[in-house]
Amino acid sequence: MELPNPDPRPEGEVRELERIWAIPGGYRLIIEVNNTVIGLIYIGVAFLFFLMAGVLALIMRAQLAVGDNQLIGQDLYNQMFTVHGTTMMFLFAVPAMEALGVMLLPQVLAARDLPFPRLSAFAIWAYVVGGLVFFSTIFYDLAPKGGWFMYPPMTLTEYSPGDNADFWLLGIGFIEISAIAGAVEIVVGTLRTRPPGMSLAKMPVFAWSMLIFAGMIMLAFPAVILATMMLEIERAFGWPFFTAALGGDPLLWQHLFWFFGHPDVYIIFLPAAGLVSMIVPTMARTPLVGYHLIVVALIGTGFFSFGLWVHHMFTTGIPALSMAFFSAASMAVAVPSGIQVFAWIATIAAGRQRFRITTASLFILGFLFIFILGGLTGVMVAMAPFDYQVHDTYFVVAHFHYVLVGGFVFPLFATFYYWTPLFSRKPLSERLGRWVFWLMFIGFNVAFLPMHLTGLKGMPRRVWTYPGDIGWDMLNTISTVGAYVLGAGVLIFVVDLIARFRAGNAEVENPWGAGTLEWLPNDVYSTRSVPHVTSREPLWDRPSLPQEVRDGHHYLPNAPTGGREALVTSPIHARPQYVVQIPGPGWPPFLAAVFTAACFLLLTIKLVPIALICGGLAITFCIAWAWGLDPGPSKGMVDVAKHLRLPTYMAGPTSHSWWAMVVLMLVAASLYLAYVFSYLFLWVVSPEVWAPAGSPAPPPGRWPISTGALLLAGSGVVWLVSRGLKKVAASRVAMPAALLLSLACLVGALALELSGHLVTGLRPGDNAYGAMVYLGVVLFGQLAFALVILGLYTLARHLAGKLDAVRRVNFDNYMLLYDYTVVQSLLGLGLVHGFPRLIG
């Protein structure tokens, strides 16, 4: 292979890279956006949440150690299991995986950084602030008590007065938005910042798993965001989405929650499987067996996981045939999961040399044992008759801990031991690591294996105590002992981590002899040059690659724009397309995250004026952050290889900005489809009260027709501007006039839609039908609000001379979101105005 830059590189390039990518010192570290820094903060905070939720678990196990125990009261116990579950799922598992994505993906792809580092920083700080405030509620008797799934009607104001439930709804809802921000970064990063030559067929399995993980977040999380919105609106304003007496249905919450909640298990598991697929070949010293099969299994599992959610609801009285569909899918998902397990075992067996037993390997073997057991009980509970027997018992507690701890925590610990040398000057102790593994492995099985029996003996979940004379004592005592042994293992790990982890470059490069790119020589700027990839294990197939990369013989060995930058490649074949200029450290993302968190949390305690001020400040800082993101084509073309010059600016469908907006629109579409499902679901379950007798008829046809016409007119204006942007942008009058006209059409359409329903006399608090109609207006209003800000921002860019026919990224984003809003709103008009007429 001819090297992209075969000639010796000039002196000083590395020093220039170090200067450009230097990490700010002291307190200014919090404004850094580089993946290695914020990724470490992210994973560190996620692990802190794991420890804190683990302590809650130990307290709960102490309470349950013997019957009739009075160590902690019922109310506190309820708060504890709610915060434990919520923290583990929302504040530890998903964020930890996103953290690994942010931290490891650029290394695995040998990219300088992901394309939106400030978005990552925003997501991380929002999560840190929001998560810590949420967790602290346990100390003030303000924690929610409704379980991590917060089922209504128990969580409606009538049965859960006070602010406790609101902390969950607003706090977690907001953290989900942070997760989506991370997913946007991961999708665009995986598809567009791969090194040249790394086609889809050569992409590391970890990158595949992160891509599917992020895609699943985009589809699953909007459902629970909508659900939390609806429940909070019902609690705050009395719109009866979940009140059966007014046409709502508590089961609607369960559908929306589990449409998120079940895929969430795989959202957690699939990246862990990706990590395992990276570690196993290294330890077996042979390429992964069945690469194609593993990619198929990851995609298949991701898809099938969306057809399983009702298996959490088998006992709610849904029709038998519906259960059969979900039962079949629940069992079918075991097939792709099994494919992966067999591929890993085959890889271990295929190695010509013996499988190396390190601490990371032990955790992988422990994962296989525990996860397979969890998978087997998963097939058992996928069968409706068996599920009827064990539903809401400790059998289920045992099952999902086997799946989640086996399928996620053990691979995560393997990850810690395997990849620490990449980020720390010293590796973790292998000797202590054995202690950590065996204590965790034995402790886990002693804690959770007996729970299968406890459950079969009839002990229900979520009870704070139980009678001491019905035969549950011994099993619970054993479980408690096991939990503390498990805790001891984690404690030793923490001690080792504190003693040995020191951020910085490792003393030994590639200590495991791995074949993937993250083990290339690294610094704050990632690799000196971006390698040309010709196989799946480039370090094995080309032993000279590390030296070539270090000497700058591959792509982008310098910083031709004088700032932070990354190479953007095509999504399928990874052909170089352009060099993206990446923003460096700055206060705006951090402050935007803090004020966004403050806005949501202050709303929870009903300090509305201060919350609105914080919201305004958050938007202001977002605008300040965005202002520098569209640098324009001033840097021209630059050399990235001897015979390759690339542009430093890109607009239109090739640009990463366009891609991010499309991903965001997919998220918005997913949320809206969840709304459409909710609307139709309430009709399906209660057609006799949809709409209730005496409800006003929908507005006359002229109202929705006028609304639709305004939307189409606005879209037409935006389209005309797009077609003639060169001329329009040159005019100081035409561009502002066109933008303002399009916004006027949009706001007018929103006002018409709202007015139409108001004049009929329908009110959102009357019944679930009214609530759903007005929720449609709220969702339209959300997009309109975003568009007004984006439109005015685009206008400001134009007035500042930062928008023209070439430098048009801001306008393109406005156009994309506008068109999406029109499509969604027209669909909404058809649903809200057309469907009631259709059913008579």
Next chain:
Amino acid sequence: MKDPTKEAPIASAILFLLTGPILWAGHFLLVYGVQSVICVVGNGAVAPSDLIQTSIVTVTLGAILLLCFALFFPGRLAHVLRYETADPHNRIFSIRVERLLSLLSLIGVIWSGTSVFLIDVCGLLR
């Protein structure tokens, strides 16, 4: 596509690779939706059982046919979806993934579809 420097749109690649799972999801949505809606709307008055059975069998057979097409004629499918790549390594990878996912989806569709013959279509287990 013959020009090796150009590549197919990513949407084509996604549709091609995910043909099987997309068909599985469509089948799942249809059989679940049809059954739920007809059981409610029919309410015993229009023999919903027969209607549901016929609908589900039809939808399932349709899905099986499409999946078989995806399974046995990946080249034609790629042409229809405008996903053609000159790189042989990538082509082999894409076709293998597409076929295996179609096979997996076929199992899922048959598994779901056959339940209509085993269970009372609108019955409740309570």
